[in-house]
Amino acid sequence: MIKAQGLRKTFTTRSRKGTQTVEAVRGVDLQVGKGEIFGVLGPNGAGKTTTIRMLATLIAPDAGQAVIADHDLLKEPAAVRRKLGYVSQAGGVEDIMSARAQIMMAARIHGVADPKRAADDVLKRFDLTEMADRPGRTLSGGQKRRVSIALGLVHDPPLLFLDEPTTGLDPQNRANLWDRIKQLRESGTSVLLSTHYLDEADVLCDRLVIVDHGQIVAEGTPAELKRGVSGDVITLRVDGLETAAETLKPFAREIRVDEDVLRVYVDDGEHTLPALLRTLEERGIRLSSIALDRCTLDDVFLAHTGRSLRDTGADA
Structure with missing residues (x-):
């Protein structure tokens, strides 16, 4: 698809300065398959939104090329x-209009034959029928x-871009939206998802890239990326980090001193x-404290950039 x-x-x-x-964005390559949830994971300011906006034809790239759903990004933007x-x-989502009115308007804009x-x-698909006629501000x-x-899917596109879709949601609503996104994959829709949530990328994405300062630093399935770092991580707080290391x-396999903790990467914790x-x-x-964990995508980010994704201001 991409x-x-x-x-x-x-x-x-x-x-004034x-x-x-x-x-x-500094030379990003992406390949997204049909019916795949593909993630772009990175801290705020890494270039995720800019990448998606270029692919969505909202801003023009300064260099590079892309084919999206068999159409050239630069030569056929309307078809894309x-x-x-x-x-x-x-x-x-607009505050005054109802959800139904907004979705019908989007359908008309996209030239859908029967907007109603x-x-x-799409309202039924996302369990929105009961609240469909309420103003947006009451939701x-x-x-x-x-x-x-629903606004993005009313014209039944084969590809959906989701830019930080769960930012600001509580855990229950995040989990609910994750289920909805998984259903899109099951229906054959390809999804390009940007996120700074480690657990979101791990749970949802078939494959992903990790971006930092506008560049891709790692690519693969979540499992492949974690295996590439190590199987388990033992995190210790000890007196004398360098001596302990x-x-x-x-x-x-690898040891990292990360501020006041020691991360020991092993095959079998x-x-x-x-x-x-x-x-x-x-x-x-x-020894002050010790924890044994499976390797996470944060460990992958740490291995490739030398710092934790959590320490960049992104949420875990």
Whole structure:
């Protein structure tokens, strides 16, 4: 559904301090298959939204090319727009109009033959029928996000762009929206999803790229990316991080000192942990806390960038 190569975008800002040039996207390549949920994971300011806006024809790339649903992004932008739905971070739900009226308007804009029937179908699909005639301002955050996705899907596009779809939602509404997104995959819709939530990328995405400072630093399935770092992570708080790191080298595939904690990456944490604890005790290294976890996408981000995604201001 998407094949993009070498996408680049630079913005120039002017202020009292002078002109500043920001390379928002620096040579991004993406391939998204039919019926696939493909994630773009990274901290705020990594270039996720700029990438999606270029692919959605909302802004033009400075360089690169892409074919979307068999149409050239640069030469056939109108044809590309007919093949996709786009849901921005803001969502686009209007306060005064009802959800039904907004969805019917979107259907007319997209040239749907029977806007009322299309609106009724998508309202039912997202369990919005009972609240369909209420003004947008009376809807909850979760309901508004479902309406925004309905707006993007009313013309039944084969490809949907979701830019940070669950930002600001409580855990229950996030989980509900995750289920809706999974149903899109089951119906054959391809989804390009940007997020800074680690658990969201892990749960939803068939494949993903991790982006940082406008560049892709890792790509693969969540499982492949985590296996590439290590099987398990033992996180310790100890007195003398450097001494402990040197002592534990024989146990680890990799050791990282991350501020006040030591991360020891091992193949089999359950069997390694007892021997590791004995060694610390024998060497007289005082242990404050210890945790054993499966490798996460945050560990992948840390391995490729040298810092934790959580420390960038993104939420876990």
